[in-house]
Amino acid sequence: GENVEQHPSTLSVQEGDSAVIKCTYSDSASNYFPWYKQELGKRPQLIIDIRSNVGEKKDQRIAVTLNKTAKHFSLHITETQPEDSAVYFCAANAGGGADGLTFGKGTHLIIQP
Amino acid sequence: DTEVTQTPKHLVMGMTNKKSLKCEQHMGHRAMYWYKQKAKKPPELMFVYSYEKLSINESVPSRFSPECPNSSLLNLHLHALQPEDSALYLCASSQNPGTGGRGNQPQHFGDGTRLSIL
Numbered sequence: 001g002e003n004v005e006q007h008p009s010t011l012s013v014q015e016g017d018s019a020v021i022k023c024t025y026s027d028s029a030s031n032y033f034p035w036y037k038q039e040l041g042k043r044p045q046l047i048i049d050i051r052s053n054v055g056e057k058k059d060q061r062i063a064v065t066l067n068k069t070a071k072h073f074s075l076h077i078t079e080t081q082p083e084d085s086a087v088y089f090c091a092a093n094a095g096g097g098a099d100g101l102t103f104g105k106g107t108h109l110i111i112q113p
Numbered sequence: 114d115t116e117v118t119q120t121p122k123h124l125v126m127g128m129t130n131k132k133s134l135k136c137e138q139h140m141g142h143r144a145m146y147w148y149k150q151k152a153k154k155p156p157e158l159m160f161v162y163s164y165e166k167l168s169i170n171e172s173v174p175s176r177f178s179p180e181c182p183n184s185s186l187l188n189l190h191l192h193a194l195q196p197e198d199s200a201l202y203l204c205a206s207s208q209n210p211g212t213g214g215r216g217n218q219p220q221h222f223g224d225g226t227r228l229s230i231l
Binding site (some may be wrong): 034036042044045049051093094099100101103104105106 | 146153
């Protein structure tokens with residue numbers, strides 16, 4: 001089945017700096033890669049996603065890049081703000097023609113004021 | 114506001130009880146999912162329903178029994194649960210991608226039911 005690895009597990013950055021979270025996946029047939037933000041006690045919230053026919057996608061301060069050859073995708077957050085503090089999960093659509101998602105273990109992003 | 118509604122928000126039950134979790138969406142989505150999330154862990158896929166038919170059961174114990182009565186509703190029936198089943202149970206929905214392909218549509222999550230087994 002699909003395996004998604006995510007690094008780092010914790011990331012602390014100064015407010016206003018950029019944050020980068022990296023993920024790798026194992027199944028070359030995966031073609032959809034969403035990123036979710038989860039604040040403590042709340043639901044995972046989709047913040048951006050990318051499909052395999054695109055190499056990069058941007059939405060204001062958030063961008064995602066995908067390297068299909070390396071099976072690697074990354075989340076970039078620029079000009080970080082205190083409200084960006086949360087756990088971020090990457091995911092990939094699972095194998096075998098399935099619709100389900102396999103998630104990475106998560107990155108706890110801490111924005112230092 | 115979430116467009117996927119889950120009830121109840123919290124549930125405490127004994128190991129011999131029978132209870133059900135409910136999920137509802139009115140976005141016209143034809144794929145619905147149950148995930149289990151333990152504290153400080155990622156969501157783990159349990160079940161997938163596609164056009165009201167069970168398409169994936171990720172080797173979940175039979176004490177969890179899903180049901181999809183119609184395209185808007187998804188239930189998870191619980192019976193004889195163990196303390197290790199205590200977790201946040203998340204429902205999600207997405208547009209169905211059609212047959213023969215992998216799901217590549219955004220999944221929208223509900224707020225979850227926080228389940229505690231005594």
